[in-house]
Amino acid sequence: MPPIRDKFAIHSKAVVCQDVDLKGDITIGPGTVVHPKAAIFALVGPIVIGAGCIIEEAVIIVNRRKDIMRIGDNNLFEIGCRVECPSIGDFNTISTRARVHNTVRMTNHCVVGAQCLVVPAEDETLGEYTCIYGPAADRRIWSGRGQVQEADLRMKHAEYLREMLPKFNRLRRSDGT
Amino acid sequence: MWPNIQYYCPCLSSANALTPPPPILASSSASFHSLHNLYFCEECDAVRCNRCVSVEVSGYYCPNCLFEVPSASVRAEKNRCARNCFSCPICRATLSVVASDPPDDGTGRPITPLNNVGEGPYLLYCNYCRWDSTEVGITFEKPTGLAGTRWLVHFVSNAYIRVVAIDLSSTAQLQKYEDSAPESLEFERLKEHFEPFLRTSSLSSSTHLLPPTSHHLHTSSATAAASAALSRDIPGISKYNPLSRSRSGRDRTANKDEMAEYKSRVEVGLFGQLGSGGDDADVELLRCTETVGEIAKLEQRWGNSWITSLRMSELRPLRIPLHSKVSKRCPACRHILIKPEQKAQSVRYKIKLAAANYLPALSVGFPQTQAAKRALGKGVEPRNVGVMLAGITNNTFRVALTNPLYDPIQVRLSPQRVTDGRGFQVSLPLTPFSIGAFAEAWEYDDDEDMFGVEDDELGLEVGRGSRDKDARGRTKNVGVLERRANVTVVGGEVNVHRSYRGQVKFNMLVSYTYRSDDPLPSEDGAGTPSRAVVKTPEVKTFSFYTVVDLGPVLSKDDSESR
Ligand SMILES: [Zn+2]
Ligand SMILES: [Zn+2]
Ligand SMILES: [Zn+2]
Numbered sequence: 001m002p003p004i005r006d007k008f009a010i011h012s013k014a015v016v017c018q019d020v021d022l023k024g025d026i027t028i029g030p031g032t033v034v035h036p037k038a039a040i041f042a043l044v045g046p047i048v049i050g051a052g053c054i055i056e057e058a059v060i061i062v063n064r065r066k067d068i069m070r071i072g073d074n075n076l077f078e079i080g081c082r083v084e085c086p087s088i089g090d091f092n093t094i095s096t097r098a099r100v101h102n103t104v105r106m107t108n109h110c111v112v113g114a115q116c117l118v119v120p121a122e123d124e125t126l127g128e129y130t131c132i133y134g135p136a137a138d139r140r141i142w143s144g145r146g147q148v149q150e151a152d153l154r155m156k157h158a159e160y161l162r163e164m165l166p167k168f169n170r171l172r173r174s175d176g177t
Numbered sequence: 178m179w180p181n182i183q184y185y186c187p188c189l190s191s192a193n194a195l196t197p198p199p200p201i202l203a204s205s206s207a208s209f210h211s212l213h214n215l216y217f218c219e220e221c222d223a224v225r226c227n228r229c230v231s232v233e234v235s236g237y238y239c240p241n242c243l244f245e246v247p248s249a250s251v252r253a254e255k256n257r258c259a260r261n262c263f264s265c266p267i268c269r270a271t272l273s274v275v276a277s278d279p280p281d282d283g284t285g286r287p288i289t290p291l292n293n294v295g296e297g298p299y300l301l302y303c304n305y306c307r308w309d310s311t312e313v314g315i316t317f318e319k320p321t322g323l324a325g326t327r328w329l330v331h332f333v334s335n336a337y338i339r340v341v342a343i344d345l346s347s348t349a350q351l352q353k354y355e356d357s358a359p360e361s362l363e364f365e366r367l368k369e370h371f372e373p374f375l376r377t378s379s380l381s382s383s384t385h386l387l388p389p390t391s392h393h394l395h396t397s398s399a400t401a402a403a404s405a406a407l408s409r410d411i412p413g414i415s416k417y418n419p420l421s422r423s424r425s426g427r428d429r430t431a432n433k434d435e436m437a438e439y440k441s442r443v444e445v446g447l448f449g450q451l452g453s454g455g456d457d458a459d460v461e462l463l464r465c466t467e468t469v470g471e472i473a474k475l476e477q478r479w480g481n482s483w484i485t486s487l488r489m490s491e492l493r494p495l496r497i498p499l500h501s502k503v504s505k506r507c508p509a510c511r512h513i514l515i516k517p518e519q520k521a522q523s524v525r526y527k528i529k530l531a532a533a534n535y536l537p538a539l540s541v542g543f544p545q546t547q548a549a550k551r552a553l554g555k556g557v558e559p560r561n562v563g564v565m566l567a568g569i570t571n572n573t574f575r576v577a578l579t580n581p582l583y584d585p586i587q588v589r590l591s592p593q594r595v596t597d598g599r600g601f602q603v604s605l606p607l608t609p610f611s612i613g614a615f616a617e618a619w620e621y622d623d624d625e626d627m628f629g630v631e632d633d634e635l636g637l638e639v640g641r642g643s644r645d646k647d648a649r650g651r652t653k654n655v656g657v658l659e660r661r662a663n664v665t666v667v668g669g670e671v672n673v674h675r676s677y678r679g680q681v682k683f684n685m686l687v688s689y690t691y692r693s694d695d696p697l698p699s700e701d702g703a704g705t706p707s708r709a710v711v712k713t714p715e716v717k718t719f720s721f722y723t724v725v726d727l728g729p730v731l732s733k734d735d736s737e738s739r
């Protein structure tokens with residue numbers, strides 16, 4: 001395996017803390033917030049993160065595949081979760097200490113509950129509004145009721161973090177600037 | 178789990194026998210407890226366990242909203258929170274009250290900025306599995322614990338009404354739904370039927386209260402009341418009395434005259450009308466089921482007060498069950514051993530006589546012996562297979578003793594001998610040894626206090642290891658191995674006969690001598706057999722039994738082959 005070449009493209013409106021572990025070819029979109037102690041590893045293919053995502057402390061995002069790992073907009077990665085999905089749509093929530101394997105693709109509005117393990121042996125795509133919960137990682141389909149309020153809350157959450165995090169953390173900028 | 182040490186509470190043994198049962202008996206486990214589960218009665222100078230203490234409820238509260246529910250309303254509210262607290266029927270998480278979504282532009286973004294209050298109708302929403310109450314047709318007009326919610330509560334407690342949409346503004350309508358629940362009606366009818374009998378029987382039983390039959394001399398009034406309640410006559414059921422059969426027959430006829438025959442609301446054959454539709458409907462449902470997911474799991478149903486539907490999609494939110502705070506009393510002298518603070522928010526205790534604050538804490542472990550190392554080298558946790566080897570005379574183990582008292586103590590260990598010659602023998606230092614005083618962490622200014630424990634502080638003979646180091650310079654195994662602060666570590670050995678198989682488990686008497694602030698107690702040694710006055714009046718001795726479990730014995734061949 002050739003050594004990983006670091007190449008970070010961080011949008012000027014993104015908030016990425018200095019104390020973040022980045023490896024490989026990574027693009028971070030506008031308005032996305034990356035907390036300190038998060039780790040984003042593009043081990044083989046690049047990782048492209050969209051707009052308005054929140055990546056909390058101790059989150060690990062790994063791409064082990066050759067293809068680009070695309071993460072859409074307004075996703076929330078809660079503290080300590082580990083995600084290796086080849087693709088993630090919009091408005092998904094991966095809760096605290098959940099783990100999603102690289103066999104899983106996520107569409108939109110999915111929820112992975114706290115500490116849930118989603119590690120199917122075969123490739124699988126989680127349909128829209130799939131909700132995984134409980135110690136046995138049970139699944140159900142969310143009706144979508146409450147999603148407007150949740151989306152609104154997600155955006156306010158990101159907005160607040162973009163305002164507050166720079167007051168207490170040094171920020172990382174793109175390689176070029 | 179081994180190795181471990183448990184403490185003995187003598188409450189199960191007959192006639193004040195202080196010796197615990199042989200640990201090889203399976204039933205002995207009921208008499209042994211871990212130290213943190215035990216209490217200590219200062220009055221009786223005795224260990225008390227959760228089995229022998231008497232328990233009193235000191236208050237009820239909702240674990241979610243922490244509202245303290247007066248005991249008078251606990252029964253009326255059917256032991257569940259009557260405020261805004263519900264648990265999710267799917268995943269048991271607490272539900273929150275949320276407003277309905279405003280109209281959106283199709284992308285999930287609201288057209289107008291959201292205000293904080295939101296708009297009705299409101300629904301119960303699970304933040305965890307995303308279930309919401311509109312799935313079972315429950316919505317309501319106001320977000321807080323107003324009359325609407327109140328009615329919802331009643332609705333839920335009789336959760337088998339086959340309605341889809343409820344208009345919560347119409348309380349009269351809900352009242353009707355509630356009253357029409359067949360089980361509820363039947364229950365009310367039964368209560369009505371038995372009411373006069375219960376009233377007369379409580380009158381008659383109060384006139385001739387039975388004398389307390391307990392053997393305990395100091396039976397508490399609470400215990401007495403409870404036993405009186407248990408031995409009270411139940412109308413229609415005569416008390417079992419083998420000597421006077423004719424009398425009981427007369428009782429029965431007398432009761433027959435008093436009690437009218439009860440007629441149930443529905444005929445027995447028509448129970449299918451009740452609740453979810455009865456057995457036939459359940460069978461039908463199971464016949465038509467296509468996936469397991471359609472059927473509610475046992476965990477989702479057993480928290481219900483009444484029968485619920487088998488169908489997952491029909492499960493309803495549950496009011497959260499109340500919790501209680503209890504206090505515990507010594508069974509002999511009625512003094513309180515532990516009592517929580519009244520307020521639900523508080524996790525502190527007003528009184529807490531934990532045994533851990535009186536008795537030295539013992540823990541047992543193994544040094545890194547050859548056997549343990551061998552097991553580890555093979556990737557096997559020694560914990561899972563055993564480290565005691567048969568046919569080896571010096572299987573070593575260690576006991577660490579921690580002193581909770583502010584004064585140094587002298588401890589003497591007396592392991593009980595196993596009578597079977599082909600079993601195992603335990604060697605431990607039999608002479609007393611000292612353990613330093615407990616000190617708060619901030620009292621250690623520098624290192625000197627950590628080590629220089631005065632051995633003869635109590636003026637008693639101090640135990641030395643039975644062999645410090647023998648002539649060939651081998652390190653000692655039996656004796657005091659280590660002393661630091663308020664911890665003393667002693668080593669022991671087990672000689673396991675080569676034919677012995679089974680657990681190395683033995684009882685051990687622990688006696689410790691401590692300096693007491695109390696004046697000498699008067700001569701009432703009968704009630705406190707474990708206490709004896711030693712030498713000077715200020716020094717007292719307390720003894721307690723423990724059971725030490727060192728795990729299973731391995732034969733030598735077993736361990737070699739692994
Ligand atoms: Zn007991
Ligand atoms: Zn409550
Ligand atoms: Zn739920």
Ligand SMILES: [Zn+2]
Nearest residue numbers: 218221507510
């Ligand atoms: Zn007592």
